Amino acid sequence: MATMTPTDPEPLATAVVTTLAVHFDPQAREASIFYWERGLSYREAVVAAAEQTGDETTSCLVGELRERPADPAVRLALHTRLVELAADGGGxxxxxxxxxxWAAESNSRLGYHLGRHYDGTGQAVVRPERLGTRAPGDGLGPGDEPQVRVVVPFRDRGPGLRLRNLLACLQALRDQSVPRAFYEVTVVESDGTPRWRDTVLPHADHYLFACKPDSFNKSWAVNAGVVNTPGRAEIICILDADALVDRDFIARNVARFHQPGAMGHLSYRDMWCLDEAATSWAIEERLWRRAAEVDPDHLRAFVLRRPPGCCVWVRTSAFHRIGGMDERFEGWGGEDNDFAYRMDTHSAFDHYNDPLLHMYHPSSAVLREDGELVNAHIPALSWGPSAEPIGDLHRFERPSPTGPRPAPHERRADTHVS
Known part of the structure; x- marks a missing residue:
């Protein structure tokens, strides 16, 4: 009788090692608390079975993996042993x-990549101060009329790793294979004060400050960048400040809009959340050693399967047709899903499989007590065009004389899609 479980021991052994590594590695949960919690029961079942194989060598290797989940040699040894046991008849x-x-791999959105040349022990941390010593690269010239607008929302109140990531992101964007005049980059810093303005300005074509001292509102920051940047760009890229892009990033994604009916796309399927050592190595490889792209064999990453939002490309007309991003979302979680859902509902929305490297920073993600995202109460697909403008830079800066300033959706209840 046919089965959905592979009979080849190679992918099965890989599934065992990947699942155990995700469960044992303390940084896996930090990569995505939501995905990690969703797969917990499946992983626990694998751990229990791995401790009851009756093979002493396997038991020892599982114990070593628990202690050193980022050691390529341990992972390879365990994988090899499992394949050997299968060849000997298994049991x-x-x-x-x-x-x-296999059940865990089939129900988990959190995977693991460990390159064969990864070495996390000797890599010095790249700090933002070091990135600040690099020449910022060419900016736009007088009279340039960019066709592509890259919008990067940003906040850093912590130890500076998010700033480090932003500078690396911006410097990679200055090293592209298309003419510099073809695209522009806008950074929207949303905080109580423009604390990183002077640091960011040399590396961005436009800098906007969106005053909001409390929780970060990505949707509002993105909308502000789209509508307050001067010019008439035809294409918008909403890019996470932690993304490290390759040299053909702009050229490859713009070419996709030459297809009839192309209105927007996610450029990736899986997002690789790099650890700190891999992040610093990748920054040095891409910027100091000027590699066109980063070699994955040197990286360690937690692989988020099919997450929306870190890099979204849309036509400007399609963005405004759905009212931009939903500004009701506060804090972390849900706004990217909602935007992708609405793009998919109202436009021809494609998905590609480009590499997407997410640089490390301490996680700020939280879940509610019931395990759901903090914005789970917001109805999906309920945001749309409104008479109230989106991206108002002063929306949270001063109170309205009649009370809190309304979100645009409150002016247009009939935009809900059932």
Whole structure:
């Protein structure tokens, strides 16, 4: 009888090692608390089976992996041993382990990549001060009329790693294979004060300050960047400040709009959340060693499967047709899903499989007590065009004489899509 579980022991052994590494590695949960919690019960079942194979070598290697989940040699040794056991006839315990591991891989959105040349022990941390010593690269010239607008929302109140990531992102954007006049980059810093304005200005074509001292509102910051940047760009790229892009990033994604009916797309399927050592190595490789792209064999990453939002490309007309991003979302979680849903509902929205490297920073994600995202109460697909403008830079800066300033959706209840 046909089964949905592979019979080849190679992918099954990989599923075991990946699942155990995700479970044992303390940084996996930091990569995505939501995805990590959703797959917990599946991973626990794999751990239990891995401890009951009856093979002493396997038990020892599982113990070593628990202590050193980022050691390529341990992972390879465990994978090799599992394949050997399968070749020798396996047994019920191994069959149970493989079955549970495949179930975990089939129901988990959190994977693991460990390059064969990864070495996380000798890499010095790249700090923002060091990036600040690099020449910022060419900016726009007088009279340039960019066709592409890259909008990067940003805030950093912490130890500076988000600033480090932003500077690396901006410097990678200055090293592109298309003419510099073809695209522009806008950074929107949303905070109580423009604390990083002077640091960011040399590396961005436009800098906007969106005053909001409390929770970060990505949607509002993006909308502000889109509508307050001067010019008439035809294409918008909403880019996470933690993304490290390759040299053909602009050229490759713009070419996709030459297809009939192309209105927008996600440029990736999976997002690679790099650890600190891999992040610093990748920054040095891309910027100081001027590599066109980063070699994945040197990276360690937690792989988020099919997440929306880190890099979205849309026609400006399509962006405004759905009223931009939903400004009701506060804090972390849900706004990118909602935007992708509405783009998919109202436009021809494509998905590609480009690499997407997310540079490390301490996580700010939280869940509600019931395990849901903090914005789970906001109805999906309920935002749309309104008489109230989006992206008002002063929306949170001063109170309205009649009370809190309304979100644009409150002026147009009939835009809900059922």
């Amino acid at each position: 019920e315990a191994l069959e149970t382990l493989f079955g549970r591991a």
